[in-house]
Amino acid sequence: MRIFDPHIHMTSRTTDDYEAMYAAGVRALVEPSFWLGQPRTSPASFFDYFDALLGWEPFRAAQYGIAHHCTIALNPKEANDPRCTPVLDALPRYLVKDSVVAVGEIGYDSMTPAEDTALAAQLQLAADHGLPALVHTPHRDKLAGLHRTVDVIRESNLPTERVLLDHLNETTVKHAADSGCWLGFSIYPDTKMDEDRMVAVLREHGTEKVLVNSAADWGRSDPLKTRKVGDAMLAAGFTEDDVDQVLWRNPVAFYGLSGRLQLDIPEPEGLHEGNSILRGGE
Numbered sequence: 001m002r003i004f005d006p007h008i009h010m011t012s013r014t015t016d017d018y019e020a021m022y023a024a025g026v027r028a029l030v031e032p033s034f035w036l037g038q039p040r041t042s043p044a045s046f047f048d049y050f051d052a053l054l055g056w057e058p059f060r061a062a063q064y065g066i067a068h069h070c071t072i073a074l075n076p077k078e079a080n081d082p083r084c085t086p087v088l089d090a091l092p093r094y095l096v097k098d099s100v101v102a103v104g105e106i107g108y109d110s111m112t113p114a115e116d117t118a119l120a121a122q123l124q125l126a127a128d129h130g131l132p133a134l135v136h137t138p139h140r141d142k143l144a145g146l147h148r149t150v151d152v153i154r155e156s157n158l159p160t161e162r163v164l165l166d167h168l169n170e171t172t173v174k175h176a177a178d179s180g181c182w183l184g185f186s187i188y189p190d191t192k193m194d195e196d197r198m199v200a201v202l203r204e205h206g207t208e209k210v211l212v213n214s215a216a217d218w219g220r221s222d223p224l225k226t227r228k229v230g231d232a233m234l235a236a237g238f239t240e241d242d243v244d245q246v247l248w249r250n251p252v253a254f255y256g257l258s259g260r261l262q263l264d265i266p267e268p269e270g271l272h273e274g275n276s277i278l279r280g281g282e
């Protein structure tokens with residue numbers, strides 16, 4: 001089974017995770033830039049983080065045979081902090097980088113006016129740079145949040161076929177599918193979607209434009225949830241081709257809209273800016 005995890009925060013994960021993911025079939029992933037769990041106090045912290053998503057993290061992933069791409073954005077939560085909003089002005093210099101395959105994660109957290117501004121500005125940046133957008137849907141007030149999100153996308157210059165709506169569930173999938181956007185589902189250990197609920201959604205809605213991710217990060221999460229969904233699909237009677245569509249071809253098609261996916265990873269280099277994952281102990 002070949003797996004592309006379209007949403008996972010490897011910065012928060014260990015080399016054991018990379019090893020286990022490779023063994024489970026993960027050969028490619030996208031790491032969206034997001035909220036680190038505590039507030040950043042200046043744009044410079046974002047820039048160091050973006051540079052890590054473009055340099056150090058792909059270097060780590062390559063040591064384990066996994067192709068690493070990222071999405072860059074000011075996340076919805078920190079869009080509310082005036083100390084962070086100048087990040088918006090600096091985004092164009094990151095969005096031209098080769099391994100940036102979308103603008104994201106953008107969207108709503110608490111649906112504030114500051115979030116409106118950041119969402120609209122970043123959908124425009126995606127349109128300007130020929131990139132698709134990864135749009136996170138709110139964890140609270142899910143359906144109202146989704147309606148508002150889709151309205152803002154429709155008013156933007158980015159066509160819905162270039163948008164992936166993420167963190168969907170049974171209550172939001174219908175409206176999301178009607179919008180023409182791609183459909184993302186995050187599978188978590190004990191909240192939100194699990195693998196059996198995911199299989200039920202796939203039975204009802206089919207496999208077209210559906211992407212499944214682990215969204216693994218610094219919280220309780222499981223970087224092997226993609227594989228577990230593949231196994232659950234097979235156990236429920238889906239074919240290997242169905243599994244390949246959801247876990248590989250759909251994410252390749254969506255992020256391929258950037259024109260920048262590079263799935264053959266070059267022979268990993270031993271050093272990144274003079275440092276190795278062996279911390280000098282070679």
Ligand SMILES: [Zn+2]
Nearest residue numbers: 032034105215
């Ligand atoms: Zn995320």
